[in-house]
Amino acid sequence: MIGGKNNKYYSLYERGRKKIDKKLKQSLGNREPISLYEPASYIIEGEGKRIRPLLVLFSVKAVGGNFNQAYNAAVAVELLHNFTLVHDDIMDNADKRRGRPTVHKLYNTNTAILVGDSLLSVAYELLLKDCNGNSKKIFSAFTKGLVEVCEGQSMDKDFETKNDVSINNYITMIRKKTAALSEMCCKVGAYLGNGSEAEIKALANFGRNIGMAFQIHDDLLDVSADETKFGKFVGGDLVEGKKTFLFLSALNKAEGSIKNDLLKVIERRGIKKNQIKKYKNIYIKLGVLKEARLAIKKYSKRAINSLCVLKDKNNRELFIWFANSLIYRNK
Amino acid sequence: MIGGKNNKYYSLYERGRKKIDKKLKQSLGNREPISLYEPASYIIEGEGKRIRPLLVLFSVKAVGGNFNQAYNAAVAVELLHNFTLVHDDIMDNADKRRGRPTVHKLYNTNTAILVGDSLLSVAYELLLKDCNGNSKKIFSAFTKGLVEVCEGQSMDKDFETKNDVSINNYITMIRKKTAALSEMCCKVGAYLGNGSEAEIKALANFGRNIGMAFQIHDDLLDVSADETKFGKFVGGDLVEGKKTFLFLSALNKAEGSIKNDLLKVIERRGIKKNQIKKYKNIYIKLGVLKEARLAIKKYSKRAINSLCVLKDKNNRELFIWFANSLIYRNK
Numbered sequence: 001m002i003g004g005k006n007n008k009y010y011s012l013y014e015r016g017r018k019k020i021d022k023k024l025k026q027s028l029g030n031r032e033p034i035s036l037y038e039p040a041s042y043i044i045e046g047e048g049k050r051i052r053p054l055l056v057l058f059s060v061k062a063v064g065g066n067f068n069q070a071y072n073a074a075v076a077v078e079l080l081h082n083f084t085l086v087h088d089d090i091m092d093n094a095d096k097r098r099g100r101p102t103v104h105k106l107y108n109t110n111t112a113i114l115v116g117d118s119l120l121s122v123a124y125e126l127l128l129k130d131c132n133g134n135s136k137k138i139f140s141a142f143t144k145g146l147v148e149v150c151e152g153q154s155m156d157k158d159f160e161t162k163n164d165v166s167i168n169n170y171i172t173m174i175r176k177k178t179a180a181l182s183e184m185c186c187k188v189g190a191y192l193g194n195g196s197e198a199e200i201k202a203l204a205n206f207g208r209n210i211g212m213a214f215q216i217h218d219d220l221l222d223v224s225a226d227e228t229k230f231g232k233f234v235g236g237d238l239v240e241g242k243k244t245f246l247f248l249s250a251l252n253k254a255e256g257s258i259k260n261d262l263l264k265v266i267e268r269r270g271i272k273k274n275q276i277k278k279y280k281n282i283y284i285k286l287g288v289l290k291e292a293r294l295a296i297k298k299y300s301k302r303a304i305n306s307l308c309v310l311k312d313k314n315n316r317e318l319f320i321w322f323a324n325s326l327i328y329r330n331k
Numbered sequence: 332m333i334g335g336k337n338n339k340y341y342s343l344y345e346r347g348r349k350k351i352d353k354k355l356k357q358s359l360g361n362r363e364p365i366s367l368y369e370p371a372s373y374i375i376e377g378e379g380k381r382i383r384p385l386l387v388l389f390s391v392k393a394v395g396g397n398f399n400q401a402y403n404a405a406v407a408v409e410l411l412h413n414f415t416l417v418h419d420d421i422m423d424n425a426d427k428r429r430g431r432p433t434v435h436k437l438y439n440t441n442t443a444i445l446v447g448d449s450l451l452s453v454a455y456e457l458l459l460k461d462c463n464g465n466s467k468k469i470f471s472a473f474t475k476g477l478v479e480v481c482e483g484q485s486m487d488k489d490f491e492t493k494n495d496v497s498i499n500n501y502i503t504m505i506r507k508k509t510a511a512l513s514e515m516c517c518k519v520g521a522y523l524g525n526g527s528e529a530e531i532k533a534l535a536n537f538g539r540n541i542g543m544a545f546q547i548h549d550d551l552l553d554v555s556a557d558e559t560k561f562g563k564f565v566g567g568d569l570v571e572g573k574k575t576f577l578f579l580s581a582l583n584k585a586e587g588s589i590k591n592d593l594l595k596v597i598e599r600r601g602i603k604k605n606q607i608k609k610y611k612n613i614y615i616k617l618g619v620l621k622e623a624r625l626a627i628k629k630y631s632k633r634a635i636n637s638l639c640v641l642k643d644k645n646n647r648e649l650f651i652w653f654a655n656s657l658i659y660r661n662k
Contacts, residue, residue, distance in 0.1 A: 090444060115452075125478055128470060
């Protein structure tokens, strides 16, 4: 799932991921009512990259702590992430998630609303288990992430019907919807490991910027991915008329008939599948794929530069490997 | 809204309530995106009794603190309560709340889901503002309340399609859905005011038991209320086929044709409006209104008895007045 299997950090990632999967399962097992926790377990059993909990664990390690201090908190951020997925899937009327039916499709919308709420409640419960000493700061960071994720999702939904979304609006939206969460993960980990102020700031910076890069890469993959590896069809964002980094950049650069073609996407709230190739060519012509790659580079550079505060070379390398795995992933 | 206007504690209640209303409004004002916080403000602008935040404030006072220590926490529990209302209204497909259109009816379901999530996120944010010293305990209590409310709501929804709900199931459900929240309010207040272990336990006990009494009184009001004061039509629970304390008690006691009449309510998932009188008479005949009144008395007695730990007579009286206002209310 994460690239660089031959890298020495991959086994660390895999060890963490497996334990998180186990702990995730335990976190919702043996709870009642079953009508609530069975569908809640269903969503977390879907295969996930577990990027966010790994950011927590790696951050604990980066400031001199170890993974065992933070597994509950790591599971908590994954539950929070899954809470957003379950509710977002209702809002997007999505049929599938990680190749399986979404919670509201397999069960129903009421169950999915409650499952989301419940995942969030258990997330807080678990976070508390790892909180010692500086629990207020950890709770603050976690809650700030939650507040921003809700605001980001609201902006994203607004964009669907707004005709005048700017690149700046988009950047604010993904900072809240995606980057706030990865920033929070690094912060929580750094707090749990009792990092210094400088380390906390540096890791928060890494988290935020790698989140930005991750999201723009996500937009880029939708157009440029190798369909055989991507797991879903290429061009989905275009079909849905989503105002992605690529689309908004294209709109910024286009003139004349090409601009009209792009405005039609907004007007008609998407395109037909057989038009994907045409629009991909527009993107290439306007150089927006290149622009996206530059933006990804910019943010990932910022992320990696902030790591200079970390004393241990291995920790810096671990984060750099993780950052690269995320922004060079093919699905 | 709350009875006993001539009582000396009423002005204390009113002062607290007005300040909570003001702080509630402030808590969501000046936040962006407006598309999220405007509908969030709409729900809290509906007239509410603000029972839960008042429980927080009274509990702070009861252990020797003062209201000003806890307004943020008080607002936090009201936001949490409103989060449950917004999501429950979607699940119940309810048109009205406090005499006004529900959020999902006035806006749409997507907005209402996100508004609920957001109210909860801001609740945690506000709670943090009042947390000092024992923040972990306060967060634990708040989170436990949240977890149980979700579980209680899930049980309540299950009951709609279950044919074999027992009184015990019902008691567990309202303990989670209603009483866990009032228990949490008292606990949070007692912690914020730095109460002793005995005071915290006593107030938690009060909160839980008064919540039980409150909910059974709610069920009773649905059948026995004076419609001119009730604000909604009497018999709504019967029409919806809800498995209330009254209904389950009746089912327990009934035999023969009356039992069959009650089983039909389950089978047909409710009754017609013109059958309300018939079923009310069944309730009276079986003595379940009396039984409900006895249960309310039992729980409110337990609540009031636990107050003996409080040193100050005025504080005990304040809680007794509040308890009585809640269980003798007519709407």
